[in-house]
Structure formats: C-alpha cells, structure tokens
Amino acid sequence: MEDTETLYAPRAGVRHPPQRHDSPPDSNGAVTAPGRRRMLHAAKARDDTRAGRTVSGRFGRLESRRRGRAGMSAATAAGRLGGNQTQISNIEAGRHGVSADRVRTLARLYSCGDQDYIDALVAMTGARTRGWWEEYRELLPVGLLDLAEVEHHATYVRVANMVPIPGLLQTAEHARVVFSAGIPQLAPYEVEHRVSHRIKRQAILHGDTPTRLTAIIHEAALHMGYGSSTVVRGQLQHLIDMGERENITIVVIPFGAGPLPGSGQSVDYLGGSVRQLDTVQLDSDHGNQLLDAEAHLVNYRSVLDRMESYALTPTASRDLIHRIAQSI
Structure with a gap:
C-alpha cells in the first residue's frame, strides 16, 4: 500500500483547476500588494466562516428542535435573551457560533436538564477550528x-x-x-x-x-x-x-x-x-x-x-x- 503520509495533502505536481484572483493585476499581470492584502484578508474571513460549518449547522438544528419542544417562538426566545429574532435565526441556521455561556443560557431557557448533553454541546461549539x-x-x-x-x-x-x-x-x-x-x-x-x-x-x-x-x-x-x-x-x-x-x-x-x-x-x-x-x-x-x-x-x-x-x-x-x- 502507498505510504499514507504521501497522500495526506493534495498532491504536488498534479494539475489543479485554474486559480481565480479576487483583485485585478497591474499592467504587468502581477497582483498588486494592496490587492494581495485584500485577497489574504478575504481568504482568512472565508476560512473563519467555513471552519466548523458542519458542527455549527448541527448545533443550530438541535437548538431549533429544542426551542420547538419548549413551545417557544424565535421572537419569544430572542426577547428573553435580550436580543432580536435575527440572532436566534442566525444561530439556528449555523451562520454564527455561540459561546459556552450562551449554550448554557439557551439550555436554561429551553428547560434542558441533561447535563451530559449540555456539556457535549459546549464542547461542540468550542470545536470551531480549521480542520485538515x-x-x-x-x-x-x-x-x-x-x-x-x-x-x-x-x-x-x-x-x-x-x-x-x-x-x-x-x-x-x-x-x-x-x-x-x-x-x-x-x-x-x-x-x-x-x-x-x-x-x-x-x-x-x-x-x-x-x-x-x-x-x-x-x-x-x-x-x-x-x-x-x-x-x-x-x-x-x-x-x-x-x-x-x-x-x-x-x-x-x-x-x-x-x-x-x-x-x-x-x-x-x-x-x-x-x-x-x-x-x-x-x-x-x-x-x-x-x-x-x-x-x-x-x-x-x-x-x-x-x-x-x-x-x-x-x-x-x-x-x-x-x-x-x-x-x-
């Protein structure tokens, strides 16, 4: 079997699809320094958003179900948290991460007394890191x-x-x-x-x-x-x-x-x-x-x-x- 270490990343020397530039090149065809900085900043923002997207999406679905079982509307939940309905919608859609304190607050709000489950949710939200x-x-x-x-x-x-x-x-x-x-x-x-x-x-x-x-x-x-x-x-x-x-x-x-x-x-x-x-x-x-x-x-x-x-x-x-x- 081929050494797994040699397969742990996209292969060098293998043709890749054409790369797209997010900033126009200068007259010589090179990306300018300001353009390069904007590209790096945009790439970091995309990475931060993408990291843990499956985890945050799963957490959001779980929270939506818990709110439903509690018989509470998104507007009511937002009001009790001192926020607005958009914040609840973003959490449940997996667009925003949440802190450990917010996880515990939501658990109290939805009358969830399963401590093992709450601890697992806290660990889940702390897993928003960039994976391989x-x-x-x-x-x-x-x-x-x-x-x-x-x-x-x-x-x-x-x-x-x-x-x-x-x-x-x-x-x-x-x-x-x-x-x-x-x-x-x-x-x-x-x-x-x-x-x-x-x-x-x-x-x-x-x-x-x-x-x-x-x-x-x-x-x-x-x-x-x-x-x-x-x-x-x-x-x-x-x-x-x-x-x-x-x-x-x-x-x-x-x-x-x-x-x-x-x-x-x-x-x-x-x-x-x-x-x-x-x-x-x-x-x-x-x-x-x-x-x-x-x-x-x-x-x-x-x-x-x-x-x-x-x-x-x-x-x-x-x-x-x-x-x-x-x-x-």
Whole structure:
C-alpha cells in the first residue's frame, strides 16, 4: 500500500483547476500588494466562516428542535435573551457560533436538564477550528468535507457496505480504481484529490486514542475486481491486517444470508459523545447525505443491528477473507 503520509495533502505536481484572483493585476499581470492584502484578508474571513460549518449547522438544528419542544417562538426566545429574532435565526441556521455561556443560557431557557448533553454541546461549539479537510475546500464536493468533519468528532463508527470496501478501510490503490470508474468520469487530478482525502480520513483509526470502528461487509465486496489481482490481494490483506487492531472489528455477511435491510445502500453511523449527537451518512451516486433526526438515527441503528446479526464472527470473517485472497 502507498505510504499514507504521501497522500495526506493534495498532491504536488498534479494539475489543479485554474486559480481565480479576487483583485485585478497591474499592467504587468502581477497582483498588486494592496490587492494581495485584500485577497489574504478575504481568504482568512472565508476560512473563519467555513471552519466548523458542519458542527455549527448541527448545533443550530438541535437548538431549533429544542426551542420547538419548549413551545417557544424565535421572537419569544430572542426577547428573553435580550436580543432580536435575527440572532436566534442566525444561530439556528449555523451562520454564527455561540459561546459556552450562551449554550448554557439557551439550555436554561429551553428547560434542558441533561447535563451530559449540555456539556457535549459546549464542547461542540468550542470545536470551531480549521480542520485538515479545509485544504480541500475548493477541490472536492462539500459533502466529502462535511463527512470528514463529522468523522473527526465521532467517538465510534459503524459502517455497512455491500460494495465496495468501506472507505475507511480502502487502500490507496483500491480507492483510485473506485474513483476512476465513476460516472461522470473524473479528471486524473480529481481522482488524486479524492484518494488523498480518503486516505487522510483514515487517520482517525490510528494514534493514541483511535476511533472504534465496526465494519459490516458483504462477501460480494470481497469478490469485486477493483483493479489488478495485485491490487485486489493487497486490499484483502489490508482488511486482514486492520482487523487485528484492537479498535477495529470486521465482520462479513456471507452469500446465502438472505434478504437484508438496506440492501445495496452504504450506511455509516457516526456516534457522538452523547446519543443526541449521532449522525448517519448515506452514500449514493448523487453524493452523500448526512442525517441527524432522531427517527433516522433509531431506524439506522436497527438496520445495522439486523445486518450485523447476519454476519459471521470476526474470526470466521477473517478466515473467509484469507481464503478469497488465496484464490486470486
């Protein structure tokens, strides 16, 4: 497998889309010093706004639901806070961050007595920092960046895939074949940006406090010919190696297991520090979708539980992967 460190940033030497200047050049075609300063200032403002956008958006939706359950209008909430309705609207739309004190004030206002939940919300609002995924802001669809941000904050991850192999467990070579086969076809530099982004997402599985991962993989994914026999064997061996890590559990649903809930759909369940902060990610040809409504969370927990009940044990799954690898 390619060294992950070489894939941790957009690749040097790979052609990028043309860059746009926000300030007109001088007569020699160079951007003037005042123009450069304006560009840097504008870029910093954009970065400050974008940092933690998924976190702030999630917080805003949670606050909107809490206000609704409290039977309080935005105007009433704003009045009790000594502000105006626009401030409440901006918070609930994820446009503005909030302080820890404001989080606690809102909790009292909406009669929320769950201290663990309040503490988790405080931690969430303090997470508005520029993550590594922002390097890809102009290079990849925003949904991929949002997924990386949610994964970064997750305490555990459960995934279920029919095909292909889950992204968090793909080798660079396997991922490159997957992205190259997409429709519409991606340019080579677009493929490389997606590969490097995918490999960097996998950092959550390593380090001093690695995220727990349970991967439910259908046997069909193990037989798919993504790339040469060398690439396929390398991917299967990578699954075996990753399954040896204490924080990773890999189980396989064998052929003949019968009809499965959610057949054909990839599901990622990303656990928050409290259950109210869990998120579901659904992958499709039209891009990924993040869901966090309680009804969705309950439904997909049941879907994953049912799918896992059809799977072999981790030991039997490893043996099956090994037999398939030897047969290639």
